Amino acid sequence: MSAPNEARDARHRLRQDEIIAAGRRCFRKEGFHGASMAQLAAEARLSVGQIYRYFTNKDAIIEEIVKRIIDARLAHMEKTAAINMSEMLAWRLALNEDDEALMMEVAAEATRNPVVAAMMIEADNRMFTHACSNFKRAYPQLSDEHIRACVEVLAVLTEGTSWRRLTPQKASAERLCALYQQFNDLLFKTEEK
Missing domain, CATH: 1.10.10.60 (Homeodomain-like)
Structure with a gap:
């Protein structure tokens, strides 16, 4: 060039x-x-x-913002493969508060705008696929179906935690961390045949 x-x-x-x-x-x-x-x-x-x-339009700007947020999240996942998910959930940690708020805006807009809803589906697919790959490397003994189920549960916990950040926490982070760790251990326990 x-x-x-x-x-x-x-x-x-x-x-x-x-x-x-x-x-x-x-x-x-x-x-x-x-x-x-x-x-x-x-x-x-x-x-x-x-x-x-x-x-081309406002939707294209939203799409680029969502892409950059997801790119940052995927990069973070790669850098911190051993991050303690229990601590992140218990202390309601966010990678980037503005990104979290913008993704809530995207979710609200997705209820009105099918183009933005499609962006959300694409973003979720990217995150889900990446998370499944990471967990499969960490837990190769688990079936793909079990990994997908675990990632789905963790996605619900993580996304629910994003919404819960809007309200005061009603239990101690230390106690929640212990419970999340027990839950995580149960989730990734070897499958019963």
């Missing part, structure tokens, strides 16, 4: 990053459904027409 093309591509990526950053701020304030392209353009200090040069 020639230097002028590389420079143009770098400028294009930089502008997209700026629009995504502005979109994240705008969507956090107004929600996906409530934020208009005019508001997003003002937040990005661009015209609406300039934004359309980089993204």
